Amino acid sequence: MNERARIVENATCTFCGCVCDDITLTVENNRITRAENACSLGKAWFAEHTIEERPYALIDGREASTDEAVEVAAQLLVNARFPVIYGLSDTTCEAQREAVAIADLIGANIDTTTSVCHGPSGIAFQGVGESTATLGEIKNRADLVIYWGGNPAESHPRHFTRYTIIPKGMFVPNGRKDRTVVLVDVRRTPSARAADIFIQVKPGKDFEVLWALRALVKGHPVDPAIEEETGVSLATLQDLVERMKSCRFGVLFFGMGLTMTRGRHFNSGALLALATDLNEYTHFVAKPVRGHGNVTGADNVLSWQTGFPFAVNFSRGYPRFNPGEFTTVDLLARGEADAALIIAADPAANFPRPAIEHLRKIPVIVLDPKPTLTADLARVVFTTATYGINTGGTVYRMDDVPITLRPAFPSPYPSDKEVLRAIKERVRSLVALESIPQPVPHLLNTGTMPGAAS
Amino acid sequence: MGEKMLLIAGRSTKQGVNLNIGKHSEAYRNITTTLEMNAEDMERLGLRDGDLVRLRTAVGEAVVRCKKRKPADLPSGVLFLPYGPASSQLMDGDTAGTGMPLSKSFEVEVEPVVR
Numbered sequence: 219m220n221e222r223a224r225i226v227e228n229a230t231c232t233f234c235g236c237v238c239d240d241i242t243l244t245v246e247n248n249r250i251t252r253a254e255n256a257c258s259l260g261k262a263w264f265a266e267h268t269i270e271e272r273p274y275a276l277i278d279g280r281e282a283s284t285d286e287a288v289e290v291a292a293q294l295l296v297n298a299r300f301p302v303i304y305g306l307s308d309t310t311c312e313a314q315r316e317a318v319a320i321a322d323l324i325g326a327n328i329d330t331t332t333s334v335c336h337g338p339s340g341i342a343f344q345g346v347g348e349s350t351a352t353l354g355e356i357k358n359r360a361d362l363v364i365y366w367g368g369n370p371a372e373s374h375p376r377h378f379t380r381y382t383i384i385p386k387g388m389f390v391p392n393g394r395k396d397r398t399v400v401l402v403d404v405r406r407t408p409s410a411r412a413a414d415i416f417i418q419v420k421p422g423k424d425f426e427v428l429w430a431l432r433a434l435v436k437g438h439p440v441d442p443a444i445e446e447e448t449g450v451s452l453a454t455l456q457d458l459v460e461r462m463k464s465c466r467f468g469v470l471f472f473g474m475g476l477t478m479t480r481g482r483h484f485n486s487g488a489l490l491a492l493a494t495d496l497n498e499y500t501h502f503v504a505k506p507v508r509g510h511g512n513v514t515g516a517d518n519v520l521s522w523q524t525g526f527p528f529a530v531n532f533s534r535g536y537p538r539f540n541p542g543e544f545t546t547v548d549l550l551a552r553g554e555a556d557a558a559l560i561i562a563a564d565p566a567a568n569f570p571r572p573a574i575e576h577l578r579k580i581p582v583i584v585l586d587p588k589p590t591l592t593a594d595l596a597r598v599v600f601t602t603a604t605y606g607i608n609t610g611g612t613v614y615r616m617d618d619v620p621i622t623l624r625p626a627f628p629s630p631y632p633s634d635k636e637v638l639r640a641i642k643e644r645v646r647s648l649v650a651l652e653s654i655p656q657p658v659p660h661l662l663n664t665g666t667m668p669g670a671a672s
Numbered sequence: 673m674g675e676k677m678l679l680i681a682g683r684s685t686k687q688g689v690n691l692n693i694g695k696h697s698e699a700y701r702n703i704t705t706t707l708e709m710n711a712e713d714m715e716r717l718g719l720r721d722g723d724l725v726r727l728r729t730a731v732g733e734a735v736v737r738c739k740k741r742k743p744a745d746l747p748s749g750v751l752f753l754p755y756g757p758a759s760s761q762l763m764d765g766d767t768a769g770t771g772m773p774l775s776k777s778f779e780v781e782v783e784p785v786v787r
């Protein structure tokens with residue numbers, strides 16, 4: 219069947235947390251042949267998500283129907299004593315909700331890729347708070363833009379051009395010319411080209427630099443020996459503090475250079491506290507730069523359904539939150555989980571080796587539009603439709619703004635939401651069967667009831 | 673005996689593009705096993721672009737191909753490797769109670785692979 223080229227206006231790219239919703243797609247024969255406005259990552263995202271000839275599902279490597287796989291998946295989950303549900307950052311909020319419902323039904327642990335990206339920032343938010351803004355506000359107001367421990371030129375290519383540096387805004391009418399851009403990192407990345415000032419910190423010394431900045435903002439003296447310790451001179455820090463205090467609207471964007479290094483949530487917390495301190499002098503906000511298309515949605519859905527953003531455990535019948543205990547890397551590396559449901563994530567490609575080794579030992583269920591390294595070791599694999607390209611739904615941009623997806627063409631494969639809902643329904647009936655009250659002998663025989671008055 | 677250096681695992685545009693193409697592709701494997709190293713460090717270790725080095729931690733090891741970077745861009749003693757199966761081999765599962773393994777700036781031992 220030959221279809222004429224069709225245009226989809228205002229489509230949304232869900233490859234990264236920028237969630238650009240201004241893409242014009244050209245669709246020919248169920249294939250995206252052009253993605254206007256998308257960056258190189260977005261173009262690859264749209265071009266490579268075609269309908270491939272793949273089985274609907276695999277059970278122990280054998281081809282199966284989605285229904286058969288749902289049955290096996292539900293059985294595995296219900297029979298597990300410590301199942302973990304993980305991933306969820308590359309699927310819709312509607313699918314995320316179903317996953318939380320499954321966790322609730324079977325008393326599972328539920329965690330998202332947040333735990334290995336901005337999880338430490340999530341911990342810091344709870345301790346320090348967040349001075350926040352939407353990217354729209356930043357675009358229209360920010361005259362000082364600082365990126366700390368991130369390389370958006372390579373990870374979020376349109377962050378600069380669409381939201382933060384280049385665009386002209388209501389209070390920054392000349393766009394780039396009205397803004398000062400600072401990059402702080404341990405290596406000079408391609409993002410340095412976009413910055414007016416590049417500050418190179420010694421690896422692992424971000425906390426020290428942030429704390430020194432806090433001291434300077436508050437007018438406390440800082441020893442010039444800070445340069446030896448951190449690689450950044452006192453004069454550089456003083457200049458930055460001057461700029462931060464005198465700008466009209468400043469923003470600190472921070473990436474995984476802070477959360478994945480020694481100090482983790484202390485680093486994020488120090489940066490958030492610095493932004494809060496600066497509000498004594500001017501308007502200052504801080505935002506984490508989020509990686510996956512709907513990782514922010516995962517935080518939101520888990521928060522509104524369980525009260526916590528990630529690392530949530532239902533084993534006692536109510537949600538408990540404890541990073542380090544209920545985060546997936548720990549549960550796997552300690553060998554505690556005995557089954558895993560992985561949705562739209564590939565831990566076998568990026569988790570630490572001890573965690574991957576445990577994944578190989580337990581039954582794993584995977585939902586993904588593409589073959590992944592985790593699918594290679596899984597017992598049950600579902601091929602699902604790609605969110606944003608084949609399915610509608612809601613995703614949250616990295617600044618917590620919800621965006622509705624406009625699918626480009628249909629997929630023969632079910633969506634994550636459909637598969638998860640089917641698993642949920644089957645799990646519900648299995649759990650109901652298990653929980654039919656069994657007669658308890660001593661309650662029937664009142665004469666020998668322990669503790670009964672005699 | 674190898675030399676101790678700090679490894680930063682992270683994203684790059686090429687790695688991101690190839691995520692879409694597929695993780696079973698040759699290109700993805702090449703990208704995630706190409707290690708960026710300070711040019712002067714490479715010279716000191718007698719390494720040239722494309723030479724193999726073995727990285728080792730208490731947890732595991734990986735053999736990757738090195739590529740030089742200007743000292744101004746990548747300081748001496750610091751290495752960069754795009755996320756992937758090779759960086760996973762080296763990461764410890766202990767998260768110090770945070771859920772987050774140390775994925776950036778952790779110590780590795782670097783040793784040229786003699787062919």
Ligand code: SF4
Nearest residue numbers: 231234237238260376
């Ligand atoms: S910046 Fe991110 S969301 Fe925008 S087009 Fe590029 S990959 Fe897609």
